[in-house]
Amino acid sequence: MSEPWTSERRPSSLTGRLARLGFTDAGRAERLLAEAAAEGVTVTDAMLDALGGAADPDLALSSLLRLLGELDAPERAALQADEGLRRRLPAVLGVSAALGEHLARHPGDWRVLSGDGAIQAPDPRDLRDSLLRAVGADPADPAPTAADASTETLVALRAVYRRHLLHLAGRDLTGVLDVGEVAAELADLASAALEAGLAVARTEVPEADSCRLAVIGMGKCGGRELNYVSDVDVIFVAEPRPGHDETEALRAASRLASGLMRACSASTPEGALWEVDAALRPEGKAGPLVRTLASHRAYYERWAKTWEFQALLKARPVAGDMELGADYIDAIAPLVWKAAAGEEFVEDIQAMRRRVEEHLYKRTEETDRQLKLGPGGLRDVEFAVQLLQLVHGRADETLRSRGTLEALSLLSEGGYVGRDDAAGLASAYRFLRNVEHLLQLHRLRRTHTVPDDPADLRRLGRALGLRTDPVGEFTRLWRRHARTVRTLHEKLFYRPLLRAVARLPEEEARLTPEAARTRLVALGFTDPAGALRHIQALTSGVSRRAAIQRTLLPVMLGWFASAPDPDAGLLGFRQVSDALGTTPWYLRLLRDDVTVAERMAKVLASSRYATDLLLRAPEAVAILGNDAELAPRPFEALLNEALAAVRRREDDDRDAHASAEDAVAAVRGLRRRELFRISVGDLLGLIDVRTVGEALTDIATVTIEAALQAAINKIEMERRGPLPTRITVVAMGRFGGRELGYGSDADVMFVHDPLPGADERDAQNAAHAVAEEMRRLLSRPAPDPPLQIDPNLRPEGKAGPLVRTLASYEAYYSRWSSPWEAQALLRADPVIGDAELGHRFRALIDPIRWPRDGISDAALREIRRLKARMESERLPHGVERRLHTKLGPGGLSDVEWVAQLLQLQHAHEVAGLRTTSTLAALDAAVEAGLLDPADGEVLSSAWKLATRIRGTMMLVRGKASDLLPTDHHRERTAVTRVLGYPGTGDLLEDYRRHARRARRVMERVFYGISD
Template sequence: MPCSTDVAACSRYLGRLFAARPEIAAEIAAKIDAPVTATEMRGWLATEALTDDSIKPALRRLKQRAYARVAARDLGGRAHLAEVTECMSSIAEIAIETALAVLRDALTARYGVPRNGQGEEQKLIVVGMGKLGGRELNVSSDIDLIFVYPEDGDTDGAKSISNFEFFTRLGKQLIAAIGEITGDGQVFRVDMRLRPNGDSGPLVCSFDMLENYFITQGREWERYAWIKARPLSGGRLDELEKIRRPFVFRKYLDFGTINAMRDLHAQIRREVARKDMATNIKLGPGGIREIEFIAQVFQLIRGGRDPALQIKPTLQVLSLLAERGQLDIDTVLELTAAYDFLRRLEHRLQYLDDAQTQNLPDSAEDQQTIARAMGFANFEALATELDDHRQNVSRHFEAVFADPNEDNHALDVVWHGGEDDHRAGEFSRLGYRDPGAAITRLDAIRGGVRYQQMSEATRSKFDALVPRVIEAAAATPAPDAALSRILDLLEAVSRRAAYLALLLQYPQALRQVASIAGSSSWAAEYLRLHPVLLDELLDARLLEVAPDWPVFRTQLDAQLDAAEPDTERQMDLMREAHHAQVFRLLAQDIAGLLTVERLADHLSELADIMLDLAIRYAWKKLLKRHRDEPRFAVVSYGKLGGKELGYASDLDLIFLFDDDHPDAAATYAKLATRLNTWLSSQTAAGQLFETDLRLRPNGDSGLMVVSLESFRQYQLESAWVWEHQALTRARFSAGDAAIGAHFEKIRCEILCKGRDLASLREEVRGMRQKMYEAHAGKSELFDLKHDPGGLIDVEFMVQYLVLGHSAGHYELTANKGNIALLKLAAEAGLIPGGLADQVRDAYRDYRRLQHGLRLNNLPARVEAGPIADRIEAVRALWNHVFGD
């Protein structure tokens, strides 16, 4: 059991403190069940008469009281790790806050208030780094600080000095107040070496100095250090954050940081080995530092694109990585358990003599004391569990940081040049059909300007990657196509070394790229246009998890809200999120996990979500709004209207409103225009959708947005038959649901109008003939969409049946898609059931074939022979319906 009966037996320091200050022992005995709070500590200081002379002993007494109680609670099994680290962090913050106020007042009385050129008061910002920044301070920690102030200037006193000199004096006095060893000990050791230029740099720096340092000299390890930076005092902190954030968190995925972190850790490991510190539970193999490195490398890689990862506490980061699928849950559970164990052990090592140590003791007596404090019967049992945790940490660390490319690759000679016969032989051995074309392409890249202009570091990554690309492409069914398409991708991203680093660091991602590129030229081009999607390949759930659209919408909505009022960032966020989801569906599609129908359902629901969010945030941008929520809706036609959306389908849309406010028409016209911009404009992140608004009343000459009543009137009095045909595949997609319901009533009213069947038949046949003549090709192949017996014939038959018979068969008004409507028509006795089933199968097959061809950017034409029975079935039903 922990040392619950006699905490002094587990801590020589506490034994000495209790002997010197028995009142502390008495206070602990009375309050052992209550955690130490920041309010309580401030209350202790409020009873002191604090001056620049009395501040040191007061702060040391504060530290002793708070430390003793939290240590007693911890050793007695009453405090969990979070309470201990929070208490220690609060001690440091309160000590800094109190000392700073007292010392500043004394300096101000002598020199005046520091001000900038505009006369504005300037304050010292004390930045807590490391564990203090993360509120994870250990029980015998030093504190890493950096001193920053906003602007240069001078104090306004009779004896004026520069702001730089004022804050330098204040900083030195603060360090002494906290860190100087007096008869009462010290509050914390203070380490200032993380400041710009370290010990050789000035003690304080202005915002301009800090920003210039980050831009011109900031190193990779400093990015790591500044992750946890947290201001503890001062003002204008938003400005400081704008300097810190872009230095630490890159705008794009930053996989190159893995190499830097790997090198930093190797340097630490060498130092540990040199000093024979294998028993160091922080810096040694499988120690605390490796857990922190795992968490923080993901922060550096992804924090710029995922602001949620910019949090500071290690365990919270690990938990978030599990939620994001960046680490699997078992890994995070093992790392979390190890972190808790190692940090509690670290504290017990430090409780012995209040020493900043993480080394296991050598003496048998101390070993037994530590074991008892950890709840073990003996040190051997403690060591066994410790070894288990350290082995787990090392295993996970190696999985994240191991360099998969340490050795030269067998195909290096194929890339770097050599005898063409040998290279051709290697390509043939790997299964390439045209080795000559592959060799020519590689030589063209190596001799090209883009390759020659690469930096040495980027070229090194490129050189290491190409042989692995050749190998990965060879493992696909179409090596030549896969290689060509991946090389297109590599050339496109060659200036972005982070993408090259990603593919080098994660061979499984490269294999996925090869599989996707070999299967689909459209997918390869999509990846080339949006290389940020390479990151999606690292999610082990890519091919396993079906989209959860409500969760996706909620998360994207939160991101958009957080980006207010930055319109450009919001538009990019929508595009990035849409591209990521499309790519996930694409990967599942290529893997054969989705039917064409299911894929279309997903793409249609995704489009609806994007439309709805675009309405919401475009509305917020209007300067003149007469209501909080717009009475506005988007109605979709065509592919989206029929929930048959494909990857590259444009959106056929109309905009409706139902609002009697005098400014409604003008306001919603502005909203419609802005919404169309949100959807169709090109930004740095690409385009969301191509839109087509010509199906609105009166087409291109009509208003961008119309009222519900105007829409109804137009449909009843002015619309052409082809517009009513289009209405059979129209539905409410986004916006005000009440308008959507009203639209559906109007739609059903129009579809149920009584019509002369002979006249309708001629109208539909005439429109079909015009479409055929407009798209008639000269190919001997069968056009799946436009040729007689193809997709358009099926769609026109369904539209005719809906328009001609909904008055007597209301169920036909349901927008359920062509396959379901053919079944309903057969059940209503309008067409033969057996023939309807054959045509439904034909429609499915046509869509599947069309989809497969589009994935490789091929025309939707096939040999007619293998599908002759499908063509015949469609033609037979056409003859039955139209009498041709």
């Protein structure tokens, strides 16, 4: 347990320590600690460290000392000993001076930040009961009435309300809740407070029993996305109880509504809660405060303006008679969706928005610092989302959500907003709401203006986790989000498509040929006429297939549009549908599993490679709906399936030539299916880059193993007897390292060992025949990506024999092996063919690639010379070196040569380095202390990024490339988007940053060049 800090043990370096912890006025902080210690109030070292993590350590310390001063010694000790509280209390006190003052007035409330309950969300019913009890009401009473309406009752209500705020802030500011959960709980807390306010109001209205009164939450309260401090918008609806006069009942209901508003808004020694604003009611402030349900409906049917229907999107019963509130929603909600069919509906909302903005910009000097109403502010997001909901929600009831973020998500899922656009808006909205909450928490005041004081900006930045340059980082982040919001608001809110869709009859609000062309252009299709032909071909007629497509296509168009190549996606979808459209399971899949359709759209519109695979075997679409089906299959399962295919062809067909070809064709079909599985898992982000390489290696290994067995069977049938030798295929290079890419060749060496008593020449001829037959079988034209077998890493390269005996390899390596060959053997893995021979080959090469005494200085110089020569000679002429992911500075080669040099030098004594994997070798080098952990991370990250880029280029283009795309706009954009970068510049910048760092590490570790 840490020792308490006291003036007697004050270290001379305390001021420096406080400064390092983040205190801006370390001298003042030291004085406060000394003064408190003199009065017997001490702060433990652990708590002091925790204060350093606060957004404003100085503010947190001041508030903490005030709180500790109100507690007795046992409570102070218990408070500071609670590890969880040491996270939550400084987080709250460093942001909110107001909650610090609340704790000074109510010191016992610190316990809501302690223990298991501190991180548990309260049930909304518990919030209601708590606030009702605060005003002396019985929560079990259907119409609870407070003890009285005295100031003491209102003070108690505010004190308990702020205790709940404190509990919420403790979870919010430590990341337990996201901004949506915070806003929803604030709305629930407001509902509970309104219920308590109504209970207080009933004590002032003796005739309260004559009426039923429902409180309808509007705005952020209705949408369950309330701020910490905000006006709470409401509408009141009332009905007389049986036997009571309507006029008298409405008069009583009006008094109740007024009393509720006073109970929440009145100023007390504990302050007010917030203003209850009923201005959104029919006729606004000029209309009666309370109306009957029939009166509300009559107004909205005859007189309501467009903006009033927009406001009703968020209407929700929040207090009072909830059954009456539900009746109100049932009666009014249908009118909201009919309103969007008005001739000038979209134009009215757009024009109103322009007027509001013009008025605001003229009236407010700080418009550009307005989080809510300024350009790129919260209102921009909310108005765009609400207009899209009103237009498209007539036909698509799934869009009828009250919450902004949920509605935005639904619009994205429905294809009405591009996925990238929706993600950008959602991210910006969450950020802006977080900042708004932090601003309001400071003094518990209603504000939406970003301050310009550096101290306030520093507090905001640190509260958001920005530490290096809180003010600068926060400002840049805020401005970037605001620009994103404004750009997307202009794009979505004023999209011409909205007017056309809004004017469609409701029965035609789904995609129609007439509306389709406009929407296709808006969604980014470059050939809308061609796309329209595809849509008509898919949706025309009265068949079951056409009906499913008519339901699905409006959504899929949005999914195509959110991917890099919408036109290619729609074309591919039509081709797959033409191939499978009459298949019963395909129709069920389209109808019942939207995940399949969404994933198919993304794959078809993102990847030529995967599309080609799917078109060659369209039934593979069945695997798209299940994440487990998109995980690479186990090696043993693949191998058993492949070898079973070889055995079946051997048993069924005695023609050796046809048997071998049929067997390998079946195995290549297996490989085609697995390549589709892997590529889709990769595109969808379900498997990482390392897993992709291992999965591609597994299916290549299985394919070659099966081809080898088929070749052996054929040669044995031709020879009319068993082979006189055993054969092993040694995986080399990326193949041996289990790091194959989609377009990689399979580097191999062939080893054979004559059986005892066999003629060596006959054995050599047989082994050579098997190797050549295997290569022939795998190179035959077929509807799948080729698997090229490259044997050029064998001794003497192309000049040497294709197949050697084990003894020949031993003789060669003992006499002629050069350093580069020892280096090449680092990735040798004899995994195919005769296992016992593979084991012996491995025993032969281990001393060569993992030399007992490391490598000599001469060998080191030779390896460095070869690396430098490769850099200067092997790069294609005229390419930009820095963009070459394999041979360029900081590319794959740089990382791999570092790992391999460390293996040559140290693998004999470090077992972990005896691996063929680059990443595993780097990890082992770090673990053994041979490579600095930071350097290891730099190299691994650079290798993974370069590998991902190469793989993505193959997926997008359908052909391999080592160069980052810079010329072809569509390909460059596609690669960027598939990799998840906001823009092509971001991808290039990120790659160059990784490559620069990797190159510096490589030069230091490999070449011995100091930084």
